[in-house]
Amino acid sequence: MKSQNILLLIEVPQHQHGGTTYINNIIYSRLKNDKRFLFYIVNFSANVSEVSKFSIQKIIRNFKIIAKSWFIFFINKPVKVYLPLSATKFGIVRDFLLILPSVLFGGKKILHLHGFTYFKIYKESLLYRTILRVLDINSVYIGLCERQRLLVDSNFKKKTFVLYNTLNEDFYFKIKKKEKNKKKINLLYISNISKGKGQVDLINSVKHLNNIKLTLAGTLLNESKEFMDKFNKLIINNKDKIDYIGYADELMKMELFKKNDIFCMPSKLEEGSPVVIIEAMAHGLPIIAINKGCINEMIEGCGCIIDVFDELKFKIALEYVVSNYDILSKNCINNFNNKYKQDTFIKNFKDILTHC
Structure with missing residues (x-):
């Protein structure tokens, strides 16, 4: 050899x-x-x-x-x-x-x-x-x-x-501008489903808000029965606003980024530099996330950092992102092209x- x-x-x-x-x-x-x-x-x-x-x-x-x-x-x-x-x-x-x-x-x-x-x-x-x-x-x-x-x-x-x-550039659409849905705000989460990832907090933050649709995609990891029961109950009780689609392959993920407006990262874990945030930025989706790992540095000028996902703080962050959507979306695309x-x-x- x-x-x-x-x-x-x-x-x-x-x-x-x-x-x-x-x-x-x-x-x-x-x-x-x-x-x-x-x-x-x-x-x-x-x-x-x-x-x-x-x-x-x-x-x-x-x-x-x-x-x-x-x-x-x-x-x-x-x-x-x-x-x-x-x-x-x-x-x-x-x-x-x-x-x-x-x-x-x-x-x-x-x-x-x-x-x-x-x-x-x-x-x-x-x-x-x-x-x-x-x-x-x-x-x-x-x-x-x-x-x-x-x-x-x-x-x-x-x-x-x-x-x-x-990211794997074979699986993303090269776009110059993201157009936000004018009738309804479409929120997206993609990652594994587990207690530490914060999906329950995210659902509780959006379930009482108007004109909101949240799509969750990801593999449900082996968790406690208590968590799985709580997660499934929230999905069933809020099916008019919450859609859980399970694991999404690369092509399905790209369609999800294309159809949705804002990406949410409610994880409470010690994240590193989540690839899914880079994917969201590449598609012009502003991000709302907790400050973990590199996330604050990653999304500077591209969204909003909150210390916890609850209804009040999420609503304030959402209003900020919606009010500044065009510039934040443009910043996401530029940030991806310049750094990632x-x-x-x-x-x-x-x-x-x-x-x-």
Whole structure:
């Protein structure tokens, strides 16, 4: 096998509504034929339902993947290894084992952060903190935005490059101006359905408002019976205003962006840089969201940030967005074109990998 300069260890499973593996698929599809890069696909979870779950079969599969990564490393002797870093205790142990040859034999490590839970677990877990300090040796980080870069600087004391996320441009309509529906305000949410994602808060925020239609799309994750009963009851009791359509593939998502006016992101989780917000901006949909992760930086001039989704605060935010719709929509499209185009992402990603 021909020697390669840079080894990329990434997961590229079938895309669900979610960020890291979506970006990995773009990286792989754009760079797999570039002779400077060698890819090893490390699909630790067979599907989204396996994420964060324990099983003997999963452990055996993970060890087989790790063993093969060592073999590939020693055969190819890469000068650098790229790895999207896990933000869980089990995941960081797995990542450490995966990249161990580079740790032992001095190769440079490029660690990509895709969220904000790293900093909490770094402070709370001695195991995580110890492993990360070992991985820190001869490493650089890639962050999603300036806020994350500053947090890495203050917590990890390491050099960090900012790389804005991007989207699969095969599946979006290139538009210059978004026209808002004049009769009814059409709101859209696309992401996984779970308690932490805040769909219940969003529904409660809009169910008493007039001239509103809310469409929810996403996979219903395994949640408590209490949450699932509450979610289903809200959908049934508000079917005149709320439409839950389940999982939406890429083509269906594009139709949803085309038909709706405003995108809502009520997540209470430590989000990173949600790809779905980039998709919304590409289609000219202003955004109403909670300030989590990179979201405030992402939608500056493109929508409205609120600290919690409730009826009063959402109504105020909605009035602001509707009153300033044309300029906010135009800002969304310009923001996407200036910061989140795929060619820009790939150029910056290659520059980081080759010159860091």
